Amino acid sequence: MKTLITIAGPTAIGKTKMAIEVAQALGTEILSADSRQFYKELKIGVAAPSNEELAQVPHHFIGHLSIHDYYNVSRYEIDALNLLESLFQRYNQVVVVGGSGLYLDTLCGGISELPDADEALRASIKEKFEQSGIEYLREQVKILDPVFYETADISNPMRLLRAMEVTLQTGIPYSQFKNKKQQRHNFRITKIGLEQDREVLYNRINQRVDLMVEMGLLEEVQNLLPNKNLNALNTVGYKELFEYFEGKVTLEHALENIKTHTRRYAKRQMTWFKRDSDIQWFGTEQKIQILQYINSEDNK
């Protein structure tokens, strides 16, 4: 039986390092489940693995896309499952590491079959939303998919917009797609979570931002300024510095915002991962215990 080992945890906790150590110990390769490290243009700001780290263990889905590419969870699921199929021919275990909860969950548990976004349709809905406000989206969704509207988060424009988009695109209410459940995999999954004292983690985050600046974050972001409206750049570390380069805030302020937003992001990740009862949690130094746990799960 093949095993996929997932390593989850909040940003800056040390997932990259742990994944490399685990993969080396198991003699295998690593998949990323980090929705921003996919983009080759984003390096320093998303704390992508360094060249030295990449040389230690083969990595996949690091910098394999351009910020100009359209990508989403579903495509990731397909890409990752395809890759796993070939990797499992050579390895009994493969490591996947990342902080994008939705991507990790989709890889492990699948996702409903839904159409990709129709960019033109999405843009036109978005335009009306910007003109008429969220009430417009609510009214439309209420008509198009009353079932979804019942339980929807009607304060969240993105959710409403998506429901509208899918329903208009297919002629079938969005809620009907969501009922579809997914496939079983021919591998099993061992889930590892990394955790750390909140205060320590927050200090690490603050320090890492300063380190990113030393590594040349400002230059990286400045070069991406023309692309600031791309979704891939709606990212902590970039959007705050765009504001600085546009003269809206001081550099000091922008960096402070990055730290704050990264802390909040970390908190959101913790909230996401906490609800997954299959995850076994470890401290950042418990490499030995993690390997023992992986081994004991394999022998079950």
Next chain:
RNA sequence: GGCGUCGUAGCUCAGUAGGUAGAGCAGAGGACUGAAAAUCCUUGUGUCACUGGUUCGAUCCCAGUCGAUGCCA
């Protein structure tokens, strides 16, 4: 040294014609099905600097003390 201003939630500050106080930010908790590092929801009790006085009652008025700051010497 003299005169003035200020001292209220972790931070920046409101406020109470005297009936023990509230915003923004930070922080905390939560949600999450093709934009997910995204997007959204909920959440504010603190010796109102300290010590006395006046008062039925003081964070608010008065005096003193301490601290900050400005101007004058």
